[in-house]
Structures are given as C-alpha cells and as structure tokens.
Amino acid sequence: xxxxxxxxxxxxxxxxxxxxxxxxxxxxxxxxxxxxxxxxxxxxxxxxxxxxxxxxxxxxxxxxxxxxxxxxxxxxxxxxxxxxxxxxxxxxxxxxxxxxxxxxxxxxxxxxxxxxxxxxxxxxxxxxxxxxxxxxxxxxxxxxxxxxxxxxxxxxxxxxxxxxxxxxxxxxxxxxxxxxxxxxxxxxxxxxxxxxxxxxxxxxxxxxxxxxxxxxxxxxxxxxxxxxxxxxxxxxxxxxxxxxxxxxxxxxxxxxxxxxxxxxxxxxxxxxxxxxxxxxxxx
Amino acid sequence: xxxxxxxxxxxxxxxxxxxxxxxxxxxxxxxxxxxxxxxxxxxxxxxxxxxxxxxxxxxxxxxxxxxxxxxxxxxxxxxxxxxxxxxxxxxxxxxxxxxxxxxxxxxxxxxxxxxxxxxxxxxxxxxxxxxxxxxxxxxxxxxxxxxxxxxxxxxxxxxxxxxxxxxxxxxxxxxxxxxxxxxxxxxxxxxxxxxxxxxxxxxxxxxxxxxxxxxxxxxxxxxxxxxxxxxxxxxxxxxxxxxxxxxxxxxxxxxxxxxxxxxxxxxxxxxxxxxxxxxxxxxxxxxxxxxxxxxxxxxxxxxxxxxxxxxxxxxxxxxxxxxxxxxxxxxxxxxxxxxxxxxxxxxxxxxxxxxxxxxxxxxxxxxxxxxxxxxxxxxxxxxxxxxxxxxxxxxxxxxxx
Numbered sequence: 001x002x003x004x005x006x007x008x009x010x011x012x013x014x015x016x017x018x019x020x021x022x023x024x025x026x027x028x029x030x031x032x033x034x035x036x037x038x039x040x041x042x043x044x045x046x047x048x049x050x051x052x053x054x055x056x057x058x059x060x061x062x063x064x065x066x067x068x069x070x071x072x073x074x075x076x077x078x079x080x081x082x083x084x085x086x087x088x089x090x091x092x093x094x095x096x097x098x099x100x101x102x103x104x105x106x107x108x109x110x111x112x113x114x115x116x117x118x119x120x121x122x123x124x125x126x127x128x129x130x131x132x133x134x135x136x137x138x139x140x141x142x143x144x145x146x147x148x149x150x151x152x153x154x155x156x157x158x159x160x161x162x163x164x165x166x167x168x169x170x171x172x173x174x175x176x177x178x179x180x181x182x183x184x185x186x187x188x189x190x191x192x193x194x195x196x197x198x199x200x201x202x203x204x205x206x207x208x209x210x211x212x213x214x215x216x217x218x219x220x221x222x223x224x225x226x227x228x229x230x231x232x233x234x235x236x237x238x239x240x241x242x243x244x245x246x247x248x249x250x251x252x253x254x255x256x257x258x259x260x261x262x263x264x265x266x267x268x269x270x271x272x273x274x275x276x277x278x279x280x281x282x283x
Numbered sequence: 284x285x286x287x288x289x290x291x292x293x294x295x296x297x298x299x300x301x302x303x304x305x306x307x308x309x310x311x312x313x314x315x316x317x318x319x320x321x322x323x324x325x326x327x328x329x330x331x332x333x334x335x336x337x338x339x340x341x342x343x344x345x346x347x348x349x350x351x352x353x354x355x356x357x358x359x360x361x362x363x364x365x366x367x368x369x370x371x372x373x374x375x376x377x378x379x380x381x382x383x384x385x386x387x388x389x390x391x392x393x394x395x396x397x398x399x400x401x402x403x404x405x406x407x408x409x410x411x412x413x414x415x416x417x418x419x420x421x422x423x424x425x426x427x428x429x430x431x432x433x434x435x436x437x438x439x440x441x442x443x444x445x446x447x448x449x450x451x452x453x454x455x456x457x458x459x460x461x462x463x464x465x466x467x468x469x470x471x472x473x474x475x476x477x478x479x480x481x482x483x484x485x486x487x488x489x490x491x492x493x494x495x496x497x498x499x500x501x502x503x504x505x506x507x508x509x510x511x512x513x514x515x516x517x518x519x520x521x522x523x524x525x526x527x528x529x530x531x532x533x534x535x536x537x538x539x540x541x542x543x544x545x546x547x548x549x550x551x552x553x554x555x556x557x558x559x560x561x562x563x564x565x566x567x568x569x570x571x572x573x574x575x576x577x578x579x580x581x582x583x584x585x586x587x588x589x590x591x592x593x594x595x596x597x598x599x600x601x602x603x604x605x606x607x608x609x610x611x612x613x614x615x616x617x618x619x620x621x622x623x624x625x626x627x628x629x630x631x632x633x634x635x636x637x638x639x640x641x642x643x644x645x646x647x648x649x650x651x652x653x654x655x656x657x658x659x660x661x662x663x664x665x666x667x668x669x670x671x672x673x674x675x676x677x678x679x680x681x682x683x684x
C-alpha cells in the first residue's frame with residue numbers, strides 16, 4: 001500500500017511538486033518521505049532496461065549503446081569505466097536526461113523519463129539530477145555563489161533561501177570563502193568543487209559525474225574525490241564516469257563498458273546500511 | 284523564475300559585453316532620435332510656413348496673368364489700371380476693401396556714387412502698404428495725390444536704405460533710378476521673409492511715376508485686392524472673378540486668362556508641401572530605425588551562437604524552454620528600450636537647436652511612437668534568435684565548441 005502511494009506521488013505531473021522548497025529544506029536526503037527499513041525492497045534510483053542508442057542510420061550508423069541494463073540502488077556509488085568510444089558518455093547523457101535513447105526504458109526514481117515532455121524533463125533535470133561535467137561548465141563572469149544558486153533560481157526559490165542553501169553547499173565542498181570569485185579566478189579543482197556544489201544544491205536523488213577529474217591535477221583530483229566520497233557516505237547516490245583506475249577505486253561498485261555493452265559489474269564495497277541514509281547531510 | 288529575476292539575468296547578459304551592447308544601443312538610439320528629430324524638423328518647418336503666410340495677411344487676393352490669347356480671334360486680356368475703378372466699385376464688389384495695381388521691375392539705384400540694384404521696384408497705389416502689411420518706419424508714405432500727379436517719390440525697404448545710405452538718413456535724399464531722380468520720402472518697417480527674396484530690399488513708388496519713367500504704360504504685373512475681412516476673402520474672390528470676366532470679355536469661363544490667388548489657398552498648398560516633407564523625413568528616419576532593429580537581431584544571433592554552451596549548461600541545470608526564451612527576448616528588449624530612451628533624450632536635446640534654419644517642434648506622438656516601436660522591434664527582432672536559443676537540445680548545445 002505504501003509503495004502504491006509513493007508510486008503515484010512520482011507520476012510525471014508530480015515531478016514539479018516533488019521537490020518543493022519546504023521538502024528540500026529538510027535535513028534528510030529523502031526529505032520527509034518515510035525512510036525505508038530494507039534497502040532490498042526499496043525502489044532503485046536508476047533502473048535502465050535494454051538501452052540502445054544509435055547515431056545515424058543505415059551503413060554509417062554508429063551503435064553507441066547495444067542494450068545496457070542497469071539498476072542502481074539508493075546510496076550506491078557507481079563508477080563506470082571504459083575506453084573512449086565504449087559508450088560511457090552516451091550512457092551518462094541519457095542518464096542525465098540530456099539525450100534520449102533510441103530504444104529501451106529508463107526509470108529515474110520510478111518515473112519513466114522517456115514519456116516526459118520537454119517541460120517535465122527540464123523539471124527532472126532541475127530537481128532529480130545533479131550533473132558534474134568534465135569541463136566544469138560554470139557560467140562565465142558569474143560568481144561562484146550565483147553559479148550554485150542557478151538551479152535553485154530555475155526551481156523558483158526565493159532569493160534569501162537560495163543564498164542560504166548555496167552558501168551551505170559551497171561550505172560543504174570547502175569553498176565558503178570563495179563565494180564571490182568568478183570562475184576564471186578559481187583553480188580547476190576549485191571550479192570543479194563549485195560545480196559539485198551546484199550539482200548537489202537541489203538535493204537531487206542522483207549525482208552524475210562525467211569524468212569529473214579528467215581535467216584536474218592530482219591534488220585537485222583528491223579534493224574533488226574527497227567531496228564525492230563524503231557526499232556518498234552521507235547517503236547521496238553517485239554515478240561517475242572515469243578511465244582512471246584509482247578514481248574508480250573510490251566507488252562501491254565498478255561497471256566496465258566495452259562497445260556499448262556492460263562486460264563487468266563488480267561490487268567493491270557493500271551498500272551502506274539504511275540507517276546511514278537517515279542521517280544524511282543537507283546543511 | 285519570475286520576471287524580475289529574468290530581467291536581472293538579461294541585464295547581466297547585456298552588460299557582459301559592454302562595447303557590443305553599447306554599439307547596438309547606439310544603432311537604436313540613432314534610429315529613434317532620427318525619427319523624433321526629423322519629424323520635429325518637418326513639423327517645425329510647416330509651422331514656420333504657416334506663421335509666415337499668416338503674417339502676409341490672409342485677406343488679400345493676388346490677380347495675375349493676362350496677356351494676349353492666341354485663339355482664333357486675338358483678344359487683349361492684359362491687366363490694366365483701367366480695371367481698378369470697376370474692381371473697387373462698392374456696388375458690384377461689396378467685399379473689396381481696396382485695389383492696388385502693381386508693376387514690378389528691377390532697377391539700378393544710385394546715391395552719391397553708391398549703387399544698389401533693387402530687385403523689386405514696385406509701382407502701385409498707397410493702399411498696397413496696408414494690403415501687404417507694410418508699415419512706414421521713418422518719414423511718410425505717398426498719397427493718392429502723389430499717384431495722380433505722378434510725383435517721383437519713393438519708399439525704400441530697410442535693406443535698400445542700409446545699402447544705399449549707410450548711416451546717412453535717407454529721408455528727402457534724392458536717388459537716381461535708371462537716370463531719373465526720385466526723392467526718398469520714407470523707410471519701410473522690417474518685414475519677415477516669405478521666400479527667397481528679401482522683402483526688405485524693395486522700393487515702392489507711385490504707379491504713374493514708375494510707368495512714366497521706368498516701365499512704360501504696359502500691362503500690370505499684378506493687382507492686389509484686399510478683402511474687407513479674412514472671412515470675406517472667398518466672396519471677394521467671386522466678385523473679382525466675375526468683374527474681370529465681364530470687363531475682359533472672357534467667354535471661356537472655365538479657362539480664365541488670369542489667376543486669382545488667395546492667401547488661404549497658398550497656405551493650404553504650403554501646408555500640404557510641409558506635410559509631404561514631414562512624411563518623407565519620417566520615412567527616412569523609419570528606415571534607420573529598421574536598420575537599428577536589424578542590428579539588434581544580428582547582435583542577438585551572435586550572442587546566441589557565442590553562448591550556445593551557456594544555454595546548454597542552463598538547460599542541463601533545468602532551465603525550462605520558456606525561461607531561456609524569456610531571457611534572450613528580455614535581453615533584446617532591454618537593448619532596444621535603453622536605445623529608445625536614450626534616443627528620446629538625444630532628440631529632446633537636439634530639438635533645442637535650430638537645424639538648417641528650422642526650429643524643430645517635437646510632436647509628442649512621435650516620442651510615444653518611437654519608444655513603442657523600439658519595444659516592438661526588440662520583441663520582434665529578438666524573437667528569432669531567442670527561439671533558436673530556446674529550441675536547442677541540451678546535449679547539442681553542450682557539445683558546441
């Protein structure tokens with residue numbers, strides 16, 4: 001019965017209401033939803049079934065994904081590895097609702113994303129997903145604080161509330177003292193941490209990171225991975241793409257993609273116990 | 284995302300590239316200022332023409348023309364002073380106040396070695412002065428008796444007086460006009476010009492004296508008829524036309540050999556010309572406004588292209604389509620509205636100065652129109668780049684380099 005109620009709460013039409021300000025203001029990752037007792041019964045954050053993505057048509061068609069099925073539970077930390085051309089970026093873009101699959105089903109938090117309209121997709125991107133890009137993708141000539149505030153502005157939050165949350169997110173990535181710096185005044189690692197703060201400021205169900213350390217030096221890589229580790233320990237679900245084995249070591253689960261297919265799916269560390277979820281961080 | 288937020292984003296976008304935004308605003312500014320200012324100049328010149336004509340006196344009729352017809356029978360339609368008594372007959376022409384026959388010639392005048400060509404040496408009756416709004420500033424005017432006796436007396440305009448006499452008082456001095464001596468009896472008061480000729484470079488003398496010594500007894504150039512009031516000009520015109528048709532034995536009344544010009548008609552003709560002039564200027568200015576609008580489209584296109592990646596980021600962060608659309612639309616509108624308002628300011632400052640001899644008179648409607656048009660231009664010319672930005676797929680926009 002409870003499951004049914006929650007499913008209905010996740011209909012596309014409810015996507016906007018799902019993350020309304022007061023719920024987001026809560027101090028648990030899952031807002032004021034009931035905390036599940038058993039992770040096994042819980043609905044997965046990501047449920048991808050037989051995903052196929054083909055670019056072009058006919059003889060020149062490129063098969064980027066040839067049937068990927070994947071389930072990611074809440075609180076997991078997944079690293080996707082693969083050589084370039086293995087389809088991992090395509091998978092990431094589809095998971096981030098930036099691209100649409102040629103065929104296959106994609107349930108994000110129980111919602112079939114492929115059936116959503118343009119407007120609802122924007123809402124999903126805004127409230128369910130936090131995206132961290134390899135090239136940071138901060139808005140130029142805009143302060144770190146404003147960059148982090150941006151998703152909240154699109155979510156329609158009031159200015160004061162936005163500022164409070166953006167400051168909290170910046171503090172979480174250790175950049176509280178850099179809030180008025182513009183991207184070009186920050187180092188690569190700092191920019192990426194601002195991007196991470198921006199990704200988590202809306203308290204999304206899922207943080208996607210597309211080679212977040214690809215452009216960073218060792219020290220910055222350690223900083224960013226430290227932030228991601230901390231986020232995961234506090235209950236955030238993270239999926240990251242990398243081709244560096246030492247980055248992948250941080251993850252609880254490792255997936256290897258070759259030629260658009262999953263060839264390896266190994267658990268490196270157990271899923272966190274549900275009680276960890278209860279004490280998640282949002283402050 | 285409320286409107287205030289959107290405007291804040293748009294202003295940030297506009298100020299991000301100050302030089303480029305400044306140049307776009309300049310284009311808009313010039314367009315709007317040109318519309319307001321050129322319409323003001325057109326309007327000002329129309330006002331000026333009206334003022335001059337009303338100064339002329341709107342109760343006069345000018346009869347001109349005549350000459351010989353070249354039909355089957357040769358007929359003399361010349362205007363002569365013999366027509367004057369008939370035209371001034373109160374029985375047949377009750378609305379005519381005075382009739383002044385006019386001969387005009389251009390004469391060389393000389394005074395003690397100084398010579399000056401008077402472009403308008405007019406022989407007429409004393410009534411001419413009041414009909415043409417002349418006043419006598421110094422000395423006195425000539426009388427009907429001077430006309431009857433063909434006395435060689437002359438009234439000169441202020442320009443003529445300055446040129447011939449300098450600082451010497453011209454009254455009672457004798458000037459040589461084409462070998463004949465005329466006595467200056469008065470100087471005319473200043474009169475504003477109506478056209479290319481200087482109305483103050485003029486000499487008025489009795490008609491008979493001019494005919495006798497300068498022009499000979501040929502036909503008159505004009506007859507000036509003054510109506511009893513400005514309301515009776517039309518009635519006077521009808522009477523005058525009837526009398527002339529009768530006296531000159533005109534059979535073909537549809538095609539009269541003379542013209543009776545009415546100052547009111549002159550006024551409406553001039554007003555029409557000024558109106559056309561204003562419309563023409565407005566159209567030219569409108570084109571520059573359009574060019575300014577195209578400038579906005581151009582800049583917005585460049586902005587969209589340049590910021591494709593940023594649009595991708597915004598969309599990836601969950602910016603809905605209409606928010607992106609609104610942002611770029613408001614940006615374009617902000618550019619055009621700033622340009623429009625600065626244009627109004629520039630036009631208002633510019634209208635304080637005299638432009639090519641015309642004092643511009645700003646038409647309030649043109650300000651509203653120009654500002655309104657600039658807003659519409661912002662929305663219209665901004666909508667294409669904005670919708671292009673909004674329609675971008677996030678993944679394509681993000682991949683854009």
